[in-house]
């Protein structure tokens with residue numbers, strides 16, 4: 108990704124980005140490449156380093172090593188010229204509970220020196236309307252529900268026309284209806300040419316809207332690319348029916364695959380993820396036959412993106428720490 | 429996860445050919461949507477006074493701020509009422525400076541109110557406001573949104589300190605104004621006999637009162653700078669407030685120990701009660717000058733410390 112010429116087409120580019128908290132490495136040598144105009148899903152289970160990456164990207168925290176470029180400009184050096192073009196929702200919304208929704212937006216808008224005062228009232232109104240909060244504009248944020256606060260946080264990111272939106276778990280706390288609304292909002296913003304970088308721990312929430320995705324696990328980037336590319340690399344699954352299950356298991360191990368189950372419990376069936384992309388199914392079949400394994404069935408199944416995600420990040424509470 | 433999974437390189441230029449033409453190198457790009465067209469203002473940042481105005485409005489829209497100002501205003505009112513009731517039963521003796529003059533001239537209620545509030549009440553309210561500056565934003569989580577707006581760390585600190593100083597002025601004025609009003613109502617006003625024995629008219633004495641208020645506000649500005657610095661050290665506003673208040677009290681205790689006399693001129697509380705010079709004819713500016721120098725030093729040092737801490741701080745709240 109460091110090749111010359113590519114930077115200009117990237118909205119966000121990180122290289123070797125590392126952030127340590129004491130001895131713990133929250134983000135380890137991260138190389139992200141977020142193309143201009145993409146809707147980029149930043150996936151990973153809780154604690155995998157998504158929010159930390161976003162904080163470092165936006166200059167809230169310093170990197171331990173590595174660098175970040177937004178629109179080709181070094182961060183945090185060019186923070187003052189870059190950030191006015193970036194709308195952000197970071198680690199959930201945060202507001203003054205004793206002010207109304209509209210006053211909160213008004214307040215945060217004054218912090219941006221590029222936001223013209225003359226249009227402030229109109230822009231606040233439009234942002235509130237865009238997230239469906241017009242009716243609650245004058246209510247104190249203390250009285251907002253979690254979902255309403257989340258919407259207000261998104262409205263804050265939309266106060267000015269933006270080149271880039273960074274949305275950290277934007278659907279947290281939203282009901283299914285709200286989640287759908289956020290999705291269609293992201294779609295319409297992307298349609299206007301805004302690059303959207305959206306993080307989530309749920310693949311299903313972003314799968315429908317993303318053109319690209321990256322997957323984080325325990326602070327490391329484990330996959331990145333267009334959604335199609337991810338699906339293609341997505342581990343296909345091989346299952347074999349054979350009376351010689353034990354022998355088949357041994358062959359698969361020898362080929363460097365990691366078949367499920369142990370030698371003891373086979374029931375005429377062995378299955379394995381195809382975690383060596385260069386190893387073709389036909390070669391596996393040939394190797395099995397050469398070793399005298401009698402094949403009754405040989406099925407190669409493409410995994411869904413969901414399978415791929417689970418495979419990369421671990422399942423349920425069994426996440427990598 | 430399995431270590432064999434390989435990152436897929438995103439083929440950026442192939443994916444979005446149209447994006448190559450975008451003016452990515454300009455600091456502020458053109459229209460990004462239909463929401464608002466690019467305006468000339470987009471390219472030229474404003475001076476940024478709006479944030480200061482917003483800071484003041486947030487500060488003075490808080491119930492807490494008004495509760496503190498009201499509590500301060502209640503001090504001279506309480507004094508005046510007590511003195512008025514006691515005066516009917518025979519004159520008081522002892523008590524804080526200026527107390528005995530109250531019955532002769534109501535304007536002295538304001539001075540007595542200040543003298544009584546300076547050791548604890550005033551520093552307490554300043555500690556609340558100054559300790560809240562950065563830590564309060566961190567506690568609410570709004571700090572990350574101010575900084576990504578971007579407010580700029582230096583600008584945010586300046587705005588926060590400016591607002592704290594405005595509160596120092598408001599706090600001193602709350603006592604002086606409330607004292608002058610209640611004193612006039614209960615005891616009336618007239619020509620004031622100064623400490624030097626001279627007598628000045630009501631108009632001139634009001635000017636002197638405002639001068640004393642300015643002196644007290646200046647005294648508190650040093651404490652506000654200390655509070656600002658402490659506020660950058662934590663994400664818990666109550667901790668910053670309490671630390672600042674404790675520091676003000678401890679410093680006064682140290683200032684009262686004769687064994688540490690060599691240290692006294694360096695304590696920010698040293699001149700807090702030395703405003704009597706302003707009540708002489710002609711005015712002696714010595715204490716004012718010395719206090720200004722001392723507070724200026726504290727302000728410079730602690731604002732610099734606050735900046736050096738805050739400019740490199742990881743905002744993780």
Ligand SMILES: Nc1ncnc2c1ncn2[C@@H]1O[C@H](COP(=O)(O)OP(=O)(O)O)[C@@H](O)[C@H]1O
Nearest residue numbers: 128133151152153154155156157158159160744
């Ligand atoms: N302020 C902090 N101090 C120490 N460790 C932190 C801090 N913030 C986050 N971490 C650690 O960094 C890792 C990544 O956290 P985070 O970026 O919030 O993950 P995500 O957003 O993907 O859920 C976690 O292991 C978390 O414990």
Ligand SMILES: [Mg+2]
Nearest residue numbers: 157158198275
């Ligand atoms: Mg997070």
